[in-house]
Amino acid sequence: MLQTDDLTRYCDDHRQEALEELEAWLRIPSISADGAYRADVRRAAEHAAARMLALGMQRADVLESKGHPVIYGEWLGAPGKPTALVYGHYDVQPVDPLDLWASPPFEPQVRDGHLFARGAVDDKGQVVMHWEAFAAHLRTRKSLPLNLKYVIEGEEEIGSPNFDDFVARHRDLLACDVVIISDTPVFSEDVPSLTIAVRGLVNWEVHVDGPMLGDQHSGLFGGAIDNPINALAHIVAKLKDEHGRITVPGFYDDVRELEPAERAEIAALPFDETAEAKRLGVPQLHGERGYTPLERMWWRPTLDCNGIWGGYQGEGSKTIIPA
The missing domain is CATH 3.30.70.360 (Alpha-Beta Plaits)
Structure with missing residues (x-):
């Protein structure tokens, strides 16, 4: 039987710390679609890289792309074992209309046991889940049965226009045996589910002009x-x-x-x-x-x-x- 008591105790003891770290990340308005937030997007990336190192990863860098930066982290302390790459994104959608929010989007608030903020479930919350699981295993058992890499991009919410180029330029760095993505919904809280495919996206704008002389x-x-x-x-x-x-x-x-x-x-x-x-x-x-x-x-x-x-x-x- 798989023994998890040590992991459970660690999670219970460090739950508040993990929550506070997530809330600190959620307070950074990393809106990729609006150029006015470019500095905040980079600040969110740098904040995350620092947290990854603090949790025990061997490497955590903010790497440049043709657009917003990409966070790369790794723990390769299990030579000869498989390597899993965890994908996620730290950018978020715009927050309009603000009047539909019950609380400010970048001021995290817990209501009825749920954390509300822009990015809490898309996708900063899931990214933090993976980091904290890594830390729980490393700190309680001093090692992991596999190697881990993390690639967290900053343009998912605008269609990842520069991610293909980034992957092509870092092919060797990102080499792995399996990719894990936690940016999809579950069927329900009481039905375990595994997402095996998602729909792609193509978008465009259509402009129709009226009188050339003006209105x-x-x-x-x-x-x-x-x-x-x-x-x-x-x-x-x-x-x-x-x-x-x-x-x-x-x-x-x-x-x-x-x-x-x-x-x-x-x-x-x-x-x-x-x-x-x-x-x-x-x-x-x-x-x-x-x-x-x-x-x-x-x-x-x-x-x-x-x-x-x-x-x-x-x-x-x-x-x-x-x-």
Whole structure:
């Protein structure tokens, strides 16, 4: 039987220390999408590298990329044993709209046994979990049964535009036998789960221009010239049909269908569609016909509009056909 009493005692004794260290990291607003936070992003990387060294890693560096820096750490004290590389990210999403936060996003707060702050579960919390597990083993048992490497990037929330280049330039440094990623949800608190795949991401912006002479009065020219906002809304509406199927030609050409065994595994999970709709605050779940909600969320590709803007944005109204 695997003996874990020593690890449990260590975790109990050091829980508050780990929580305080996580809270200190969460207070750094490492928003990668906004250039105004560039210094904070670097400060978050340097803070993490210092913590990794304090926990006993043999190396922890802030390495440069073509964008925000990448944190690399390692403990290679088990020669001849396998090497696991833990991937994570320390950058976070923007925090707007602020009025929807129950507490300031960069002032960590514990409520009902849960820690709330931007990055607490995406992905600083998971990264700290791995570091603290490493420290627990090293400090109680003086060694580990495997080697560990950590690569923690600072641009995941903007699509990792420079990560491929970083990996290519550090191929030997990052060599490993297995990669562990803890940046995905679990099915539920009482159903152990292992994420085996995630969906990729492609994004783009579409610009539709109106009158070249500038905004025109909608009372004078409405009905005589095209409104670019109406045109854009029409484009977005046509991306899916009434059954949730994406209408872009060729979109599904290389999508592999689920095997019967895969569908059976998904169907065996205790998923309550009505309860999930209620949790999300929607009248019902909706999507591509012929697939269950879990199949659509976990397997099928999707196409969604993340934002749309144009025309007058101020208070009140303005009678224009926007340029």
